[in-house]
Amino acid sequence: SQTIHQWPATLVQPVGSPLSLECTVEGTSNPNLYWYRQAAGRGLQLLFYSVGIGQISSEVPQNLSASRPQDRQFILSSKKLLLSDSGFYLCASVHREDTEAFFGQGTRLTVV
Amino acid sequence: AQRVTQPEKLLSVFKGAPVELKCNYSYSGSPELFWYVQYSRQRLQLLLRHISRESIKGFTADLNKGETSFHLKKPFAQEEDSAMYYCALTGTSYGKLTFGQGTILTVHP
Numbered sequence: 599s600q601t602i603h604q605w606p607a608t609l610v611q612p613v614g615s616p617l618s619l620e621c622t623v624e625g626t627s628n629p630n631l632y633w634y635r636q637a638a639g640r641g642l643q644l645l646f647y648s649v650g651i652g653q654i655s656s657e658v659p660q661n662l663s664a665s666r667p668q669d670r671q672f673i674l675s676s677k678k679l680l681l682s683d684s685g686f687y688l689c690a691s692v693h694r695e696d697t698e699a700f701f702g703q704g705t706r707l708t709v710v
Numbered sequence: 711a712q713r714v715t716q717p718e719k720l721l722s723v724f725k726g727a728p729v730e731l732k733c734n735y736s737y738s739g740s741p742e743l744f745w746y747v748q749y750s751r752q753r754l755q756l757l758l759r760h761i762s763r764e765s766i767k768g769f770t771a772d773l774n775k776g777e778t779s780f781h782l783k784k785p786f787a788q789e790e791d792s793a794m795y796y797c798a799l800t801g802t803s804y805g806k807l808t809f810g811q812g813t814i815l816t817v818h819p
């Protein structure tokens with residue numbers, strides 16, 4: 599099975615500061631990769647997905663961006679954080695020939 | 711638009727009692743339905759999916775296309791079942807998941 603490494607686990611950042619969350623995948627190649635966010639009181643919402651290196655699709659308009667510089671690396675970024683960017687961010691991976699998603703441990707981001 | 715609804719945010723039962731976590735969905739097509747679980751201090755993981763039609767840790771879930779439901783059931787709850795449970799679906803494209811808001815299940819001794 600796959601292992602998803604995601605860091606950092608917690609992060610407190612001031613408004614207007616940049617953000618970079620990294621996710622790497624072990625145990626598979628050429629997976630589909632995803633960033634989800636859970637805001638307070640809401641379910642998990644898909645932010646971005648990627649079907650290959652350099653291929654990023656955004657699901658919701660927002661202050662964030664994503665990149666996939668390598669097959670098993672997925673990065674979530676922001677140039678200037680907003681208070682509304684606070685939440686719990688999860689990276690996930692799905693093998694192309696299956697539908698089971700594997701998740702990282704998540705990052706709790708607090709923008710102050 | 712696809713949607714997953716879990717009407718109960720919190721559910722409490724006593725050990726040995728039956729438990730049912732409700733999930734309703736809307737999707738114009740044939741989705742694949744899942745239950746994911748997150749135990750304390752562990753990552754979110756797959757519990758079961760409707761295409762497998764199997765029981766995991768005593769849990770079962772039947773897809774009812776007429777009622778568009780995928781309720782999770784267990785006849786005798788155990789304390790170790792206490793966790794956050796998410797119902798989710800995926801349609802045709804790229805394995806993207808739509809999640810419900812989650813239900814926190816607490817099983818009391």
